[in-house]
Amino acid sequence: MQLKLKVWRQDGPEAPGRFETYDAVDIKPDMSFLEMLDVVNNRLVEAGGDPITFDSDCREGICGTCGVMIDGQAHGPWKGAATCQLHMRAFRDGDTIVIEPWQAAGFPIVKDLMVNRASFDAIVSSGGFISADTGAAPDANEIPIPKPVADSAMDAAACIGCGACVAACPNSAAQLFTSAKLAHLNLLPQGQAERFKRTEAMVETMEQFFGSCTNHGECHEACPKEIPLDFIALMNRDYLKSKLKNRKLAGQVFP
Amino acid sequence: MTATQDRPAGAGATRPEAARINKPVRHRSIPLLDLYQTAVGKKWVMAITGIALMGFVFAHMFGNLKMYFGPADYDSYAEALKTIAYPFLPKTMVLWLFRVGLLVFFALHIHSAYSLTRMNHRARPTKYSRRDYIAANFAGRTMRWTGIIVALFLLWHLADLTFGLGNPDFVYGQVYNNVVTTFDRWPVALIYVIANLALGVHLYHGTWSIFQTVGSMNPHFNPMRNPVRRGFAAGFTIVVIGANISFPLAVQFGIVGG
Ligand code: HEM
Ligand code: SF4
Ligand code: FES
Numbered sequence: 001m002q003l004k005l006k007v008w009r010q011d012g013p014e015a016p017g018r019f020e021t022y023d024a025v026d027i028k029p030d031m032s033f034l035e036m037l038d039v040v041n042n043r044l045v046e047a048g049g050d051p052i053t054f055d056s057d058c059r060e061g062i063c064g065t066c067g068v069m070i071d072g073q074a075h076g077p078w079k080g081a082a083t084c085q086l087h088m089r090a091f092r093d094g095d096t097i098v099i100e101p102w103q104a105a106g107f108p109i110v111k112d113l114m115v116n117r118a119s120f121d122a123i124v125s126s127g128g129f130i131s132a133d134t135g136a137a138p139d140a141n142e143i144p145i146p147k148p149v150a151d152s153a154m155d156a157a158a159c160i161g162c163g164a165c166v167a168a169c170p171n172s173a174a175q176l177f178t179s180a181k182l183a184h185l186n187l188l189p190q191g192q193a194e195r196f197k198r199t200e201a202m203v204e205t206m207e208q209f210f211g212s213c214t215n216h217g218e219c220h221e222a223c224p225k226e227i228p229l230d231f232i233a234l235m236n237r238d239y240l241k242s243k244l245k246n247r248k249l250a251g252q253v254f255p
Numbered sequence: 256m257t258a259t260q261d262r263p264a265g266a267g268a269t270r271p272e273a274a275r276i277n278k279p280v281r282h283r284s285i286p287l288l289d290l291y292q293t294a295v296g297k298k299w300v301m302a303i304t305g306i307a308l309m310g311f312v313f314a315h316m317f318g319n320l321k322m323y324f325g326p327a328d329y330d331s332y333a334e335a336l337k338t339i340a341y342p343f344l345p346k347t348m349v350l351w352l353f354r355v356g357l358l359v360f361f362a363l364h365i366h367s368a369y370s371l372t373r374m375n376h377r378a379r380p381t382k383y384s385r386r387d388y389i390a391a392n393f394a395g396r397t398m399r400w401t402g403i404i405v406a407l408f409l410l411w412h413l414a415d416l417t418f419g420l421g422n423p424d425f426v427y428g429q430v431y432n433n434v435v436t437t438f439d440r441w442p443v444a445l446i447y448v449i450a451n452l453a454l455g456v457h458l459y460h461g462t463w464s465i466f467q468t469v470g471s472m473n474p475h476f477n478p479m480r481n482p483v484r485r486g487f488a489a490g491f492t493i494v495v496i497g498a499n500i501s502f503p504l505a506v507q508f509g510i511v512g513g
Contacts, residue, residue, distance in 0.1 A: 006384075013271035019384065072387035103381045108271035119273040170391060172378035203295055204280045209273050211378030212294035212371040214398070215464045217390035230472040237470030239295045243286040 001027040001088060004096040005040065007052055010109050017109070019098075022052075029089035033076065034059060034066060036088055053112035059084040061224060064160030067167065068113045069100040074164035074222035082162060082224040102163050104172035106209035117163050119209040120177060124161075126205040127198035128181045130190055143189050156184035158225040165219030165227075171211035176219035178206045179235035180227045186238060196242040196250070203239045276377040294374060297367040302468040304364040305461050309491070311357055312454070316498045322511055326431035333430040365406065372399055394460035401457035408450035415443070434502070435512030444503035455496035463488035 003024040010017035024040050031039070034056050041051035056066040061082040068083055070076035076086045091097060099113065107115040145153075157180075165176035182199055185191035191198070213232060220229050280292045290296025321332045339349040388396075415437055419425030424436035438444050466472075466484050505511040 017381070069383060072383060072385040073389070098385050100383055100385075103379060103383055105276050105378050105380055106273045108273050110271060116270055116273065118270070170379075170386075170388075170396070171375035173375075204293060207294050208275045208277050208279060209378075210276075211375040212298065214375075214395060215467045216388075216395050218388060221389040229467065233467050233470040233472040235470075236295055236298070236468055239293075240290075240299055240470075243290055243296075 001093045006098045008100045031088045033086040034084050053114045055114045061085045064162035067162045067164050074168040080226050102167035104166050120161050123205045127201040153184050153187040156180045164222040168218040168222035173213045174206050174210035175213040175232045179231035183231040199238040200242040298468045301367045302465045304360040307360045316495050329431045394456045401453045404453040438503045438506035444507050447503040451496050451499045455492050459488050459492045462491050
């Protein structure tokens, strides 16, 4: 395959960005998108140029580092796949592909396509944990959890923190990420003790960096783990409760 | 392959910090008051004021249907609005409570829309060169614009039918006469139709969106693709806007006041 790439190049965080065009030649349809970029970078380096900087680690859709905007879609055209899981057979010979970094105030650009997602760490460290002493590992099934609840918590825990939800959102809102991190603890018995403290802290940290949700649903379409929008509804409700509930009486009723 | 392993100068060396687009929330002694400092809280305010405004547009539309019963019925309905709960309460008291309440709801709804819009612009300083939307529809993406059209229309509507500005045949208190004489002029009828179409687009997204904002997600009511939500949004919009648009058309075609 032969392709043209229109790539966002930016020398550093403060530098102005610009688009540059590159030819991608000798591309095989069974290459992954990142392998295609490797091929282009090799030729760039051989020609004495500056390779395109992008992030990647696991290259199997679990680490969350690799996301870029491909033709105006976060992680490109395949649903439920990260950039590293996208293959070149998704494109046609001769296509021009536009590649841009995540654009959001909360994700400053390090260089070219690489952004710093430390604001996600700030959200998680403000409450995305359980601070009870856990002791030795308990027996499995010692705490009864209804199967549908365990399934939802597992769905929420699938979030890899890639930031595609923010990138795809017209408002750069981080609702899908934050609500997934909240739901995977707030749905389980172990998460109840700090449920409302956690929700309050994580929502308020999120809002220091990211925009406000308008319920468009672009995040869910972009998400490589297909996190459902229901978690955002749960977060909205839990946040209101965090302001209404008398926490001195928490634990009296299982809400 | 060795060449690519040289780290490009700059990457990794500088780790730019994210700009904060909002100040941290200052917690008050009454936590409920914290809500208006936060975006999730403002969305609750938008949803609740939006529901109240939905109630208003529905009641307003329903009351106006009386014009199909003729001048006597319509004018006595307008008069009755002034004597709700009379003689328990003074005349026009309930009407004024409604007016003040509506004004407060409008102010809160518009102010939260404005401040969230500003926040969203701060959150995405650089736009993409190209963006393919998959889920976001026309109604959702034009909420600000349809909202502004509705607000402007509202001012004009008050000037036209409450204060009688620009209508030489306006007589205070003769509501039927005022409606017929103003809608008899086709540009006025056209403005009413267009403004109501804008309100319809706004209501359609709004009535769908509130379910998510207030955290309704019970799959018993919202199975796949949310037919109940979509159905409610479409049904409510069609009923309200359909009836509203019928009024200027009925006057134009001589069905009312002909
Ligand atoms: C007058 C000027 C108005 C402006 C500037 C305005 C603006 C907005 C905006 C920007 C949204 C947020 C949309 C979103 O987040 O998806 C919204 C939501 C909404 N609006 Fe308005 N609006 C106005 C008037 C009205 C009126 C007259 C009604 C009702 C009759 C109404 C009912 C709603 C409802 C129900 C929502 C949904 C709230 C939610 O998403 O939870 N609005 N409006
Ligand atoms: S919710 Fe989905 S898109 Fe957002 S960070 Fe998690 S995995 Fe990525
Ligand atoms: S490189 Fe790990 S998710 Fe793509």
